[in-house]
Amino acid sequence: MRRFRGYWSLIIIVLVAVLSLTYTLASGNKPLLGLDLQGGVSVVLQPKGTPESSSIDEAIRIIRQRIDALGVAEPEITRQGNNILIQIPGVKDKDRAIELVGQTAELQFRPVLAELDPSVVTDATTTTVDPGASTTTADPTASTTTTAPSNPTGLSPDVCKTGLTGEQTNREGTTYLPQCDGETLVSVLQVGPVALTGGALDTARATLNGQTTKWTVSPVFKGGADGIGLFNAAAAKCYAGDATCPASASGPGRLAIVLDGRVISAPTINEASFQADQIQISGNFTERSAKDLATSLKYGALPVELEQQQAQIVSATLGRDALHAGLIAGLVGLILVSLYMIAFYRVLGVLSILKLFIEGALLWSVISYLGTNNGLALTLAGITGIIVSIGVSLDSNVVYYEHLKEDVHDGRTIRSATDRAFHSSFSTIVKADVASLIGAALLWWLTVGPVRGFAFYLALSTLLDLLTSWAYMRPVVKLATRSKGLLRRPSLLGIPAEAPQPTGRRTAARPSAGATR
């Protein structure tokens, strides 16, 4: 076993590289290609102002819900700083996807025609319905539906989870819309055509009524015919109990506030006409629910106002071409740089190319693992980063080999120079690589989007370089310089011949033989 001393790290790193590559191939892990390589839709949204962190997370949750309703595979929604990056690979209906995520949902005001008990949806297949279930909604129309043998609404029982399709929201006509509390269906309302949209609203706020200590929500409409005018027209009909907005059990007609196909509130209209800024929605609001409603009125469904910063539709063919070009360019670069290293450093050059292969195997495994399990995508920027890192890796070899040459040239034996040169050049390599790592870490931390991918791969390959420099390059060069065959012909190592070993002091004159060129 003694003969392996000092070479354990070599055996281990080669084993790790081979095993991880085998595992990657066997488990079918593959790098996840970024959108620029496989085609798809990518949208970057930026919140206006400085929103709270929690509201951005909430916005991401809502956006994810919407995209899931679109039925695409593996949407990638990530948060980068305050920005939200949405990537949907290979989506078919690209425009719809961008529309869904890129815009805040439309807020609609629709007259309520009837309110149904949620059991018509949830218990659609059973004909016997416990009438007691309808006590929470005091609407008499609910009881009529209990006799209905089937579900007239067309809503699925888990509608609060899945959302509605575009047809179901039926802007221009009559439709059934759910009212949800989280994912629980609370009520089903039959509503008429859209009377006005959120565009008529100026702002909204939640206020605490000092006298009743109850929370109310005050929407403020824009002035003029397109604002308060529209609202008052609808309000007048509802107050009068017009056929398009029939009176409810509790009094005049109701106007439902609809967001993302869900009724978020359906207040009764208690006056025929309102001032633009004198409207109050009262009810059993808690502070939280009042504020939520005010936010929804203000921004649409998302708790923050989002601005579309960048949207990209990448065609699958262009992406594939870019991938091929990147791979082939990388391969050509690799071959050229290998030839250069071998021409200069002979056997040591070959060893440095093997180092690239070990790093490559490890890199491939890490990228595949992260791609399959953490959704880390390999983008074109990442591929560029990897190609650039070929240079980073070989730089370490050059620094070491040149130091080795210099030491031998200055009169050391190749053997003793191998260790000595490694120590000082590894110190240089660490300094230089740490500087690169600092740069990569700062890039990752301070920037967004494509820059991050680049920084990640640069950092990853720099770390791998540090690892392989120590675990592979050190022992393998040692092996090479201990080989008797190579020592006899140092030119094969690209190292000058050792100075002859004089018994006394060496003279300044050195033989000039043995140089590679």
Add this chain to the structure above:
Amino acid sequence: MSRLGRLNRGETNIDFLKVWKRTLIFSGVLVIISLLSLFTRGLNLGIDFEGGVSWEVSAPGVSVSEARSALESVGEGSAKIQIVGSDIVRVQGPEATPEHEAEVRQKLADLAGTDVGNVSVSTVGASWGSDITKSAIRALVFFFIAILIYLSIRLEWRMAVAAIVAVFHDVLISVGVYSVFQFEVTPGTVIAFLTILGYSIYDTIVVDDKIKENERLVGQSGRMTYGQMTSLSMNQVLLRSLNTSIVSIIPVIALLVVGAGIMGAVTLEEFSIALLVGLVVGAYSSIGVAAPVLVWLKEREPKNRTIRERLAAQGVDVLHNAPRPTGQRLLEVEDQSHGRRDPGALDPDDDAPVTDDDQPGAPSTTTTQAPRPAAPAPSGAIPPRPRKKGRKR
């Protein structure tokens, strides 16, 4: 001995003291040109910085004028139309409604005779590019500070300052090249520039490490000034610097020529031009800018100024390279210095010789050196295998 042979052995004797005067003037001129061009011509900012829509479709054989006449019907006749890569038609226009965007997409698909799904569209808000730039500049500032601190700890503050000056020079000239040649600046370009920073530093650190190693030649022997020592160090690491740069540049050239040129990948072109420019400038600046700035800073130190004045008084030529110490003398000097060296004065892991008991041929080089004070590498855990006695190599 051929010039290449000397280069290969680190035996060139280029008088960098003279060369630096030229490189500094050269750099100065480049910086002035860059600044002038930046202020007069500005940068050719891509769509990502101005906001707008960009369509791309692979349409072999379609010319710009054909594309223009086809797009006139949808009101994009005046749009910026280019053929990029080998056969990609790129149309860029101001921000548009989604409907208009879809119209143009359909038109382009018809033109290229392909499905509408094969047309790429990129819509960019006006603030996207400036956001990227802003975060890049912030990253740059933090990078400068972090590197300044890191190099001050690992090497010394003067080297850190010299390295930062060189990197700043690199960034300025790279941006200048983009301005002079009016290459389009895209977020990809910004990314590439940021990468260059790490690179430029890499080369500079390799040089600085060698200078640190040779520093004792100034103090102990008093035979040369700091400038002369640095010039000597440059000659010794010249091949190292060249080769690190060459192996980095070869893959990038492959990206540019094969990836972008032959295969026509537009994004690769954006990256690789910036990388190439930055790499070349970075390789040059570590030799031509970082080193002379360091010498200038160091020669202001009282210790080094005294040495310089003493040598000048002795009639030694301090303006040109000192006579080159031979390898033999280098080793001797090294041993003396290590013998006397104040352990705290220099970077401990800089270049202490390994205690190497298998050096029968060179008894003079193995002094009674204590084990390395702080091994930089875990390699210290694996001691060199003791040689069997009496075995000849």
